[in-house]
Amino acid sequence: MLDSSQDRKVYEGILLQLHEIIQEQNLRPGDKLPSERELSEQLGAGRSSVREALRALELLGLIETRRGEGTFLKHYRHNRLIDILGFFILRDTKTKKDLIEMRRMLELDAVRLACRRATDKHFDEMERILAIAEERVARGEVPAEEDYQFHRVICRSSRNSILHRIWTPLVEYSNSIRIESLSREGRASAALVEHRQIMEAIREGDVNVALERMKQHLENSKL
Structure with missing residues:
Protein backbone atom coordinates (compact mmCIF):
# COMPACT_ATOMS: atom_id res chain seq x y z
CA MET A 1 0.00 0.00 0.00
CA LEU A 2 1.10 3.63 0.12
CA ASP A 3 4.08 3.96 2.43
CA SER A 4 6.14 7.03 1.53
CA SER A 5 5.25 10.60 2.46
CA GLN A 6 4.88 11.46 -1.23
CA ASP A 7 2.49 8.57 -1.83
CA ARG A 8 0.40 9.59 1.18
CA LYS A 9 0.10 13.08 -0.31
CA VAL A 10 -1.13 11.53 -3.57
CA TYR A 11 -3.66 9.47 -1.62
CA GLU A 12 -4.91 12.54 0.22
CA GLY A 13 -5.08 14.47 -3.04
CA ILE A 14 -7.24 11.80 -4.65
CA LEU A 15 -9.55 11.72 -1.64
CA LEU A 16 -10.00 15.47 -1.85
CA GLN A 17 -10.38 15.31 -5.61
CA LEU A 18 -13.08 12.66 -5.30
CA HIS A 19 -14.94 14.73 -2.75
CA GLU A 20 -14.77 17.85 -4.92
CA ILE A 21 -15.98 15.95 -7.98
CA ILE A 22 -18.94 14.52 -6.08
CA GLN A 23 -19.89 17.93 -4.68
CA GLU A 24 -19.28 20.12 -7.73
CA GLN A 25 -20.67 17.78 -10.37
CA ASN A 26 -23.45 16.44 -8.15
CA LEU A 27 -22.48 12.87 -9.04
CA ARG A 28 -24.71 9.96 -8.08
CA PRO A 29 -23.84 6.31 -7.43
CA GLY A 30 -23.02 4.71 -10.76
CA ASP A 31 -21.57 7.87 -12.32
CA LYS A 32 -18.12 7.60 -13.88
CA LEU A 33 -15.07 9.29 -12.36
CA PRO A 34 -12.06 10.73 -14.24
CA SER A 35 -9.65 8.17 -15.68
CA GLU A 36 -6.28 7.29 -14.18
CA ARG A 37 -4.62 9.43 -16.84
CA GLU A 38 -6.86 12.44 -16.06
CA LEU A 39 -6.30 12.10 -12.31
CA SER A 40 -2.57 11.72 -12.91
CA GLU A 41 -2.50 14.98 -14.87
CA GLN A 42 -4.71 16.87 -12.38
CA LEU A 43 -2.67 15.74 -9.37
CA GLY A 44 0.74 15.88 -11.01
CA ALA A 45 1.41 12.30 -9.89
CA GLY A 46 2.55 9.14 -11.62
CA ARG A 47 -0.14 6.81 -12.93
CA SER A 48 1.19 3.93 -10.81
CA SER A 49 0.68 5.99 -7.63
CA VAL A 50 -2.80 7.01 -8.75
CA ARG A 51 -3.65 3.38 -9.55
CA GLU A 52 -2.50 2.26 -6.09
CA ALA A 53 -4.53 4.99 -4.40
CA LEU A 54 -7.63 4.06 -6.40
CA ARG A 55 -7.23 0.46 -5.25
CA ALA A 56 -7.21 1.69 -1.66
CA LEU A 57 -10.36 3.76 -2.28
CA GLU A 58 -12.00 0.69 -3.74
CA LEU A 59 -11.20 -1.27 -0.59
CA LEU A 60 -12.86 1.52 1.41
CA GLY A 61 -16.01 0.92 -0.62
CA LEU A 62 -16.13 4.38 -2.16
CA ILE A 63 -15.55 3.43 -5.79
CA GLU A 64 -15.57 0.38 -8.04
CA THR A 65 -13.46 -0.34 -11.10
CA ARG A 66 -15.11 -2.11 -14.02
CA ARG A 67 -12.70 -3.74 -16.44
CA GLY A 68 -12.75 -1.97 -19.78
CA GLU A 69 -15.19 0.69 -18.56
CA GLY A 70 -13.49 2.79 -15.92
CA THR A 71 -13.99 3.81 -12.29
CA PHE A 72 -17.45 4.50 -10.88
CA LEU A 73 -18.89 5.97 -7.71
CA LYS A 74 -20.50 3.47 -5.37
CA HIS A 75 -23.25 3.98 -2.81
CA TYR A 76 -21.65 5.58 0.23
CA ARG A 77 -22.52 7.60 3.30
CA HIS A 78 -21.44 11.25 2.99
CA ASN A 79 -20.33 11.29 6.63
CA ARG A 80 -18.11 8.29 6.01
CA LEU A 81 -16.24 10.09 3.24
CA ILE A 82 -15.86 13.15 5.47
CA ASP A 83 -14.46 10.97 8.27
CA ILE A 84 -11.95 9.39 5.88
CA LEU A 85 -10.88 12.79 4.57
CA GLY A 86 -10.55 14.12 8.10
CA PHE A 87 -8.40 11.17 9.16
CA PHE A 88 -5.81 11.89 6.49
CA ILE A 89 -5.93 15.68 6.69
CA LEU A 90 -5.55 15.82 10.47
CA ARG A 91 -2.53 13.50 10.62
CA ASP A 92 -0.43 16.53 9.78
Whole structure:
Protein backbone atom coordinates (compact mmCIF):
# COMPACT_ATOMS: atom_id res chain seq x y z
CA MET A 1 0.00 0.00 0.00
CA LEU A 2 1.10 3.63 0.12
CA ASP A 3 4.08 3.96 2.43
CA SER A 4 6.14 7.03 1.53
CA SER A 5 5.25 10.60 2.46
CA GLN A 6 4.88 11.46 -1.23
CA ASP A 7 2.49 8.57 -1.83
CA ARG A 8 0.40 9.59 1.18
CA LYS A 9 0.10 13.08 -0.31
CA VAL A 10 -1.13 11.53 -3.57
CA TYR A 11 -3.66 9.47 -1.62
CA GLU A 12 -4.91 12.54 0.22
CA GLY A 13 -5.08 14.47 -3.04
CA ILE A 14 -7.24 11.80 -4.65
CA LEU A 15 -9.55 11.72 -1.64
CA LEU A 16 -10.00 15.47 -1.85
CA GLN A 17 -10.38 15.31 -5.61
CA LEU A 18 -13.08 12.66 -5.30
CA HIS A 19 -14.94 14.73 -2.75
CA GLU A 20 -14.77 17.85 -4.92
CA ILE A 21 -15.98 15.95 -7.98
CA ILE A 22 -18.94 14.52 -6.08
CA GLN A 23 -19.89 17.93 -4.68
CA GLU A 24 -19.28 20.12 -7.73
CA GLN A 25 -20.67 17.78 -10.37
CA ASN A 26 -23.45 16.44 -8.15
CA LEU A 27 -22.48 12.87 -9.04
CA ARG A 28 -24.71 9.96 -8.08
CA PRO A 29 -23.84 6.31 -7.43
CA GLY A 30 -23.02 4.71 -10.76
CA ASP A 31 -21.57 7.87 -12.32
CA LYS A 32 -18.12 7.60 -13.88
CA LEU A 33 -15.07 9.29 -12.36
CA PRO A 34 -12.06 10.73 -14.24
CA SER A 35 -9.65 8.17 -15.68
CA GLU A 36 -6.28 7.29 -14.18
CA ARG A 37 -4.62 9.43 -16.84
CA GLU A 38 -6.86 12.44 -16.06
CA LEU A 39 -6.30 12.10 -12.31
CA SER A 40 -2.57 11.72 -12.91
CA GLU A 41 -2.50 14.98 -14.87
CA GLN A 42 -4.71 16.87 -12.38
CA LEU A 43 -2.67 15.74 -9.37
CA GLY A 44 0.74 15.88 -11.01
CA ALA A 45 1.41 12.30 -9.89
CA GLY A 46 2.55 9.14 -11.62
CA ARG A 47 -0.14 6.81 -12.93
CA SER A 48 1.19 3.93 -10.81
CA SER A 49 0.68 5.99 -7.63
CA VAL A 50 -2.80 7.01 -8.75
CA ARG A 51 -3.65 3.38 -9.55
CA GLU A 52 -2.50 2.26 -6.09
CA ALA A 53 -4.53 4.99 -4.40
CA LEU A 54 -7.63 4.06 -6.40
CA ARG A 55 -7.23 0.46 -5.25
CA ALA A 56 -7.21 1.69 -1.66
CA LEU A 57 -10.36 3.76 -2.28
CA GLU A 58 -12.00 0.69 -3.74
CA LEU A 59 -11.20 -1.27 -0.59
CA LEU A 60 -12.86 1.52 1.41
CA GLY A 61 -16.01 0.92 -0.62
CA LEU A 62 -16.13 4.38 -2.16
CA ILE A 63 -15.55 3.43 -5.79
CA GLU A 64 -15.57 0.38 -8.04
CA THR A 65 -13.46 -0.34 -11.10
CA ARG A 66 -15.11 -2.11 -14.02
CA ARG A 67 -12.70 -3.74 -16.44
CA GLY A 68 -12.75 -1.97 -19.78
CA GLU A 69 -15.19 0.69 -18.56
CA GLY A 70 -13.49 2.79 -15.92
CA THR A 71 -13.99 3.81 -12.29
CA PHE A 72 -17.45 4.50 -10.88
CA LEU A 73 -18.89 5.97 -7.71
CA LYS A 74 -20.50 3.47 -5.37
CA HIS A 75 -23.25 3.98 -2.81
CA TYR A 76 -21.65 5.58 0.23
CA ARG A 77 -22.52 7.60 3.30
CA HIS A 78 -21.44 11.25 2.99
CA ASN A 79 -20.33 11.29 6.63
CA ARG A 80 -18.11 8.29 6.01
CA LEU A 81 -16.24 10.09 3.24
CA ILE A 82 -15.86 13.15 5.47
CA ASP A 83 -14.46 10.97 8.27
CA ILE A 84 -11.95 9.39 5.88
CA LEU A 85 -10.88 12.79 4.57
CA GLY A 86 -10.55 14.12 8.10
CA PHE A 87 -8.40 11.17 9.16
CA PHE A 88 -5.81 11.89 6.49
CA ILE A 89 -5.93 15.68 6.69
CA LEU A 90 -5.55 15.82 10.47
CA ARG A 91 -2.53 13.50 10.62
CA ASP A 92 -0.43 16.53 9.78
CA THR A 93 0.15 18.67 12.90
CA LYS A 94 0.55 21.92 10.94
CA THR A 95 -2.65 21.27 8.99
CA LYS A 96 -4.52 20.51 12.20
CA LYS A 97 -3.29 23.78 13.73
CA ASP A 98 -4.25 25.71 10.59
CA LEU A 99 -7.72 24.18 10.57
CA ILE A 100 -8.35 25.15 14.20
CA GLU A 101 -7.06 28.67 13.51
CA MET A 102 -9.31 29.06 10.46
CA ARG A 103 -12.34 27.79 12.35
CA ARG A 104 -11.68 30.37 15.08
CA MET A 105 -11.58 33.17 12.53
CA LEU A 106 -14.83 32.09 10.88
CA GLU A 107 -16.74 31.51 14.11
CA LEU A 108 -15.76 34.87 15.57
CA ASP A 109 -16.95 36.59 12.41
CA ALA A 110 -20.15 34.54 12.58
CA VAL A 111 -20.75 35.66 16.18
CA ARG A 112 -20.11 39.28 15.26
CA LEU A 113 -22.74 39.11 12.50
CA ALA A 114 -25.16 37.00 14.53
CA CYS A 115 -25.36 39.70 17.20
CA ARG A 116 -27.05 41.88 14.57
CA ARG A 117 -28.83 39.33 12.41
CA ALA A 118 -29.99 36.38 14.53
CA THR A 119 -33.76 35.94 14.70
CA ASP A 120 -36.13 34.33 17.20
CA LYS A 121 -36.17 31.28 14.95
CA HIS A 122 -32.42 30.89 15.36
CA PHE A 123 -32.64 31.22 19.14
CA ASP A 124 -35.48 28.68 19.30
CA GLU A 125 -33.29 26.25 17.37
CA MET A 126 -30.34 26.87 19.71
CA GLU A 127 -32.58 26.23 22.72
CA ARG A 128 -33.85 22.99 21.19
CA ILE A 129 -30.32 21.76 20.49
CA LEU A 130 -29.12 22.65 23.99
CA ALA A 131 -32.05 20.78 25.55
CA ILE A 132 -31.18 17.61 23.61
CA ALA A 133 -27.49 18.00 24.49
CA GLU A 134 -28.32 18.35 28.19
CA GLU A 135 -30.32 15.11 28.08
CA ARG A 136 -27.45 13.29 26.41
CA VAL A 137 -24.89 14.58 28.91
CA ALA A 138 -27.19 13.48 31.75
CA ARG A 139 -27.13 9.97 30.25
CA GLY A 140 -23.34 10.04 30.15
CA GLU A 141 -23.19 10.42 26.37
CA VAL A 142 -20.98 12.72 24.29
CA PRO A 143 -23.19 15.30 22.49
CA ALA A 144 -20.87 15.69 19.49
CA GLU A 145 -23.70 16.06 16.97
CA GLU A 146 -25.48 18.67 19.10
CA ASP A 147 -22.21 20.58 19.53
CA TYR A 148 -21.85 20.68 15.75
CA GLN A 149 -25.48 21.72 15.24
CA PHE A 150 -25.24 24.54 17.82
CA HIS A 151 -22.24 26.11 16.12
CA ARG A 152 -23.91 25.56 12.75
CA VAL A 153 -26.95 27.58 13.83
CA ILE A 154 -24.69 30.44 14.90
CA CYS A 155 -23.06 30.40 11.46
CA ARG A 156 -26.47 30.28 9.78
CA SER A 157 -27.68 33.15 11.94
CA SER A 158 -24.89 35.30 10.49
CA ARG A 159 -26.99 35.11 7.31
CA ASN A 160 -23.84 35.03 5.24
CA SER A 161 -24.16 32.03 2.92
CA ILE A 162 -20.49 32.05 1.88
CA LEU A 163 -19.28 31.99 5.47
CA HIS A 164 -21.60 29.07 6.20
CA ARG A 165 -20.49 27.14 3.11
CA ILE A 166 -16.81 27.53 4.03
CA TRP A 167 -17.41 26.68 7.68
CA THR A 168 -19.37 23.46 7.08
CA PRO A 169 -16.69 21.23 5.47
CA LEU A 170 -14.02 22.77 7.68
CA VAL A 171 -15.82 21.63 10.84
CA GLU A 172 -16.89 18.29 9.37
CA TYR A 173 -13.24 17.48 8.66
CA SER A 174 -12.42 18.16 12.32
CA ASN A 175 -15.14 15.85 13.66
CA SER A 176 -12.57 13.61 15.37
CA ILE A 177 -11.12 16.63 17.23
CA ARG A 178 -14.59 17.61 18.47
CA ILE A 179 -15.37 14.11 19.77
CA GLU A 180 -12.00 13.79 21.49
CA SER A 181 -12.38 17.21 23.12
CA LEU A 182 -15.91 16.56 24.39
CA SER A 183 -14.86 13.16 25.74
CA ARG A 184 -12.53 14.75 28.29
CA GLU A 185 -13.72 14.58 31.89
CA GLY A 186 -16.31 17.30 32.54
CA ARG A 187 -15.80 18.96 29.15
CA ALA A 188 -19.27 18.18 27.74
CA SER A 189 -21.00 19.78 30.73
CA ALA A 190 -18.71 22.81 30.65
CA ALA A 191 -19.30 23.24 26.91
CA LEU A 192 -23.06 23.33 27.51
CA VAL A 193 -22.67 26.17 30.00
CA GLU A 194 -20.43 28.03 27.55
CA HIS A 195 -22.89 27.51 24.70
CA ARG A 196 -25.72 28.99 26.73
CA GLN A 197 -23.59 31.98 27.71
CA ILE A 198 -22.67 32.58 24.06
CA MET A 199 -26.30 32.33 23.01
CA GLU A 200 -27.45 34.83 25.64
CA ALA A 201 -24.75 37.34 24.67
CA ILE A 202 -25.80 37.07 21.02
CA ARG A 203 -29.45 37.43 22.01
CA GLU A 204 -28.59 40.63 23.88
CA GLY A 205 -26.64 41.90 20.88
CA ASP A 206 -23.54 42.44 23.01
CA VAL A 207 -20.79 41.91 20.44
CA ASN A 208 -17.83 42.31 22.81
CA VAL A 209 -19.17 39.87 25.39
CA ALA A 210 -20.27 37.36 22.73
CA LEU A 211 -16.84 37.46 21.08
CA GLU A 212 -15.03 37.05 24.39
CA ARG A 213 -17.22 34.08 25.34
CA MET A 214 -16.71 32.39 21.98
CA LYS A 215 -12.94 32.95 22.16
CA GLN A 216 -12.84 31.36 25.61
CA HIS A 217 -15.07 28.49 24.48
CA LEU A 218 -12.84 27.68 21.50
CA GLU A 219 -9.75 27.92 23.69
CA ASN A 220 -11.28 25.54 26.24
CA SER A 221 -12.20 23.13 23.45
CA LYS A 222 -8.59 22.71 22.31
CA LEU A 223 -6.85 19.42 23.02
